[in-house]
Amino acid sequence: MPSTPWWFAVLLRGLPRSVRERHGAEMRELLFEQLTLARAQGGVAVALTAGRVIRDVVLRIPHEHFRRLKRRHSGDGSMLNSLGFEGRQAGRALLRQPATSLLVIAMLALGIAANMLVFSMINGLFLRPLPFAESERLVYVNETAPKWNLEFTGINFPDFDLWRKNQRAFVGIALYGTDNFNVAYGELSERVEGIWTTHDYFGVLELKPVIGRTFLPEEDKPGGSKVALISYDLWRARYGGSESVLGREIRVNSASHTIIGVLPEEAAFPNDAQLWVPLAADPAQSWQSYFLDGVGRLKPGVTAEDAQKDLLRSHQAIFEQRDQDKTVTPRVLPLREHLVGEFRTIAIVLAGGVAIVLLIACVNVSSVMLARSAARERELGIRRALGAGTGRIARQLLTESALLSVAGAVAGVLLAAWGMQILLGSMPEGTPPWMHFGADLRTVWFAIGVAVFTALIASLAPLVQATRSDANGSLAARASGKSSPTRLQRRTLDSLVAAEIALACVLLVGGGLLLRAYQRIQNVKPGFNPENVLTFRITLPIAKYGDGKDRVLYFDRALESMRAVPGVTHAAAVTCPPLTCHNGNFLEIEGAPPRQEGQQDPVVLFRIATPNYDEAIGLTLKHGRFLNQADQVDRAPGVIVVNETFARTFFGDANPLGKRARMRGRDAPWLTIVGVTNDVKHYGLDQPMRPGIYLPWSQSQPNSMALVIRTGVEPSSIAPGARSALRQIDPELPLYDLRTMNESLRNSMSLRRMYSWLIAVFAGVALALAIGGIYGVLSYVVGQRRREIGIRMALGAHRGRVLRLVLRHGARLAAIGITLGLLAAVAVTRLMATLLFGVPPFDPVTYGAVVGVLTATALIAAYAPARRAVRVNPQTVLRD
């Protein structure tokens, strides 16, 4: 059986279950045949066919449900007839007040759209299963070192090897490390994302290759044969999807590898991996390197905590051999939590925000409907007098709100689809491929659920109202149409409006605080000058540049050629420019007292830099000097330049110049501190800085460096010149991660920008809805009290007094709402503290502004009805 397109599956859900069960399979087959026929005629025909099928099923859905009902009630058409009657009746009633109906639909659409939008995100992050079989049994494995101030250290291969042999909790565990590879196919070369893995990785994730096979254990050993797996995309793009790809050679980082298989699309995890190569690590390696990630599949019924205990047990030998302090221990947590855990607070805040918007929309609709039903009391009274039972009237009101909610839901879904486009456009760069935010069955059910919920809430108040009023009383009282709303009605309306203002107040405070935090972060000085700086990265394949001298030579030549490009003022290279990678290490300070028990050992950020890096990125030198050409020479005396945090952390107020430090654990040479620079916001504007140092070439010759180019012209304009200059040095080397420093800064802020603005937009929508509510209810009350107002004025009440009467009513509602709202906000914003970047949750500026805005808008919303009240002509009112 061929697979059914998802949209058809969704459509079929609309049909009655009996029809689906009887004909579903055959309908799918029919669709398949029609699509196959159309495919022979090209893409347009397929689209047309799909369109016709959708139309066919959609039009048929109500018909089939009607038929089913008819069959069920065969011989007794009354129920059905009555349903049809009510539908028509409700439709007519709504059309009689088109403005009100449109208003209600628009309010519902806004509320529903906001909820759909946020739900799609929550669905994509937390609910949709990861693209692997039984993904709830997958866990992320790493090592943790609280004493080093590190949540994750990365896994040391010998540790892993021991775990793998001794563990009992897992079906399997595997290691992986993400990386970028230079890949060359004949003439062509490019930079692709890829993964180093142990051979068991694919078994753990239960990934089956599309063609070929995955790695064998013997290929995952030092000196094992060089093999590679490629992605489905790469297979299609570079090899035309041909099976002859198996056994072909591919050059990875200038070393020849044999392609042994193609992995399916869902294998692109956790990055957009195109290539997989065996890790081939040596369990007997003498050095310690904590950098790999681990993934495991738990045995059924085993929890992540159990698994962590199991690994800890397997780890005992390491504690005994080389970690008596028990500094580094295994850490296991559910895979999804590792992947999306950081979004949890944001998701909760956003979900809370939209829930409030929806509640306000419901309250608003409820009050509008209540006002409407009160105005229709006469009509309902007549119907009741003519023999319509309470049930029947209630059913009519329910049908009306159901119609409105369906219309609102449809409009809301369309609005959400549009909003989603905008939102996806503003997603942070590097959103992993397994995160999908498109619609699925869950979204459909959610939309239906929200629509039903709003229909119920929106019809609650009028329903209570309708069932309470008695036929005789209302008919008699309303025959003349001169009555005012009952006390109960007025009190209900008033409390609904106050509730709305309170809810809007909570959201405004939340949105205001987030925007204040965003603004505060934007004013943070990055510690470097991002204007007119272009950065890109070059990685030299070890196969070709095995000797450190060759690497130094290459980068020297590259920088020389960059300085010759017109418009370039400074060119320098560094291992990790701001906002990119992290390379942490531990330092031993000469003469420092031994650390106390339990004292944290700070991780130091290591960066290898060329002279002039300070000028190229725009650092400020605080003391001493930056690295110079003499430092770079082989066997030059070891020097380092440190940042202010380093100086403060290790030397307090003392002058660090001339002090010495060295790498811990090995017989490393002492390095003399020759300069102190300012701190750079290396991990993001809203993140704290670690102690950091800059080292010269003479200490280490990395094969991957970022070139930092300061220009006198628009920085991106020199990219083509830079590219061609580098091609002349080595045509096989692609440059990548090309961006201006300003782009990097913007990217680092995009997630915060997105959620801060979303909440602000929701707050704006809530405010607009609340204003609408105040205006609507006061207009209604003024309309109903025209007679009373007329009499007051006839008895000599001053116009100003009448104006104040209505305004005071609005102000009273606002005051109650704001008071309640502020109390709620104080409780709620505490949850957001982690997102506020030092803005106090009780920030007086935000609270003051919200009170001001709400009071002002409430009074403006009350002013129009108040003016109308003043214009009441006592004579006309009294004559009626």
Next chain:
Amino acid sequence: MKRHHFYILLSLAGRDRHGLDVMRDVLELTEGELKLWPATLYGSLDELVDAESIQELADAAARPAGESEKKRYYRITAAGRAALVQETRRIEALAGIARLRLTEG
């Protein structure tokens, strides 16, 4: 009579068929002009069963030999055949009148 009901009956008048087969046959009968889309086709089949113009073949013996059991087969009833004949006569009469008018004009 609805147009697609007519064609479905006409298709079943030849022999017993399943839904997909009806769709193919009608496509051929009308030279590709009438394509029966899924919901309409199976909805119409249900309607015709309700109207007792056709019947679903329940037992395996009634099924055409060598056909799969997964698919539902339909057979036209006497009433269905009568309705088809009546509709055909109506169309014939209509065609006659039309032809007369057109030659007169």
